[in-house]
Amino acid sequence: MDEARARGVLAAAGVLPGPARDAQLLALGENAVFAAGDLVVKIGRDAELLDRARRELEIALWLAKADAPAVRAARDEPLLVDGHPVTVWHRLPDAVRPAEPRDLAELLRVVHALPAPPFALPRRELLGGVERWLRLAGDAIDPADAAYLRERRDGFAAAAAQLVPHLTPGPIHGDALPRNVHVGPDGPVLVDLETFSADLREHDLVVMALSRDRYGLPAEAYDAFTSAYGWDVRAWPGCSVLRGARETASCAWVAQHAPSNPKALTEFRRRVASLRDGDETVRWHPF
Numbered sequence: 001m002d003e004a005r006a007r008g009v010l011a012a013a014g015v016l017p018g019p020a021r022d023a024q025l026l027a028l029g030e031n032a033v034f035a036a037g038d039l040v041v042k043i044g045r046d047a048e049l050l051d052r053a054r055r056e057l058e059i060a061l062w063l064a065k066a067d068a069p070a071v072r073a074a075r076d077e078p079l080l081v082d083g084h085p086v087t088v089w090h091r092l093p094d095a096v097r098p099a100e101p102r103d104l105a106e107l108l109r110v111v112h113a114l115p116a117p118p119f120a121l122p123r124r125e126l127l128g129g130v131e132r133w134l135r136l137a138g139d140a141i142d143p144a145d146a147a148y149l150r151e152r153r154d155g156f157a158a159a160a161a162q163l164v165p166h167l168t169p170g171p172i173h174g175d176a177l178p179r180n181v182h183v184g185p186d187g188p189v190l191v192d193l194e195t196f197s198a199d200l201r202e203h204d205l206v207v208m209a210l211s212r213d214r215y216g217l218p219a220e221a222y223d224a225f226t227s228a229y230g231w232d233v234r235a236w237p238g239c240s241v242l243r244g245a246r247e248t249a250s251c252a253w254v255a256q257h258a259p260s261n262p263k264a265l266t267e268f269r270r271r272v273a274s275l276r277d278g279d280e281t282v283r284w285h286p287f
Contacts, residue, residue: 001028003025003028006028006034007021008020009081009086010032010043012081013043013081013086015079016039017039018037023041031045037091039074042087042088044086046083046084047085050080054078054085055121055196057073057075059121060072060193061076068110069107069190070190070191071090071182071189071190073090074090092182092184092189095182095183095184096183098183099179099181099188100224101211101222101225101228102221103178103183104188105225107190108205108229111171112171112172115170117171121171121198122197124172124174124195124200126160126203127249129253130149130248131153133255133256134252136256137252137268138259140258141255141268145255145268145272149255149272153252156245156248159244160245163242166202166233169199169201170198170201171198172199173190173193174195175207177207202233202236202242205231206242206246209233210243214284215284215285216283247271247275251272254268267284267285267287271284
């Protein structure tokens with residue numbers, strides 16, 4: 001879905017007070033996201049995402065009732081316009097500063113204290129996309145590397161099923177990174193609710209541990225995160241299992257871009273080599 005297609009869907013949806021051509025494009029990726037006035041409109045790439053859009057709105061309403069600091073929906077139901085799910089949100093005030101890991105930790109404490117919602121949340125299928133991403137990579141990657149990642153996926157999936165959590169399982173954000181936090185004049189709020197799940201709370205904490213070890217997050221920023229949350233997931237014996245699963249998924253995710261992007265292929269090879277060598281000090285680059 002390109003910008004022209006997305007603007008056409010936006011115009012057909014008729015949810016903005018003014019012309020779709022005047023709306024500001026905020027993002028064009030998994031979703032096309034537009035802003036106009038006090039509204040934000042999110043357009044999914046195909047009809048298969050309608051159920052996910054509906055669940056995201058359910059989650060937003062549940063969080064609002066719990067008075068949790070998160071983005072608020074302006075409409076309770078998604079629209080399906082020309083085969084694309086459309087959701088409408090209240091626009092957040094401009095950010096006063098970039099979000100930091102400690103902001104994320106404070107929000108995770110709120111989410112992790114919530115009881116289960118009155119509707120079903122999915123499990124966090126961290127490794128669920130591996131096969132599709134490797135299939136999209138096709139012949140651009142070494143078949144031996146693809147086989148290696150499939151073997152890792154199966155091993156970590158089995159190991160994760162046997163984990164004994166330190167924290168009580170329940171609702172999690174599912175993609176707990178500072179990029180999914182918006183710091184406005186009233187403080188930090190969670191955005192991007194699509195990956196909310198019901199699973200081990202440790203999933204939300206391993207993300208930042210991996211950011212520290214692989215992506216160059218400064219140690220002091222990670223320490224601020226664990227201090228604000230009140231616990232360091234690296235003290236948990238299962239941390240290496242969830243970390244390994246996430247690393248496997250991250251490798252496969254990059255692989256899907258290899259056929260059209262030489263930089264993605266280089267990054268994929270770097271990541272796989274570091275896993276094969278068991279070298280946890282090799283720096284990975286965000287992609």
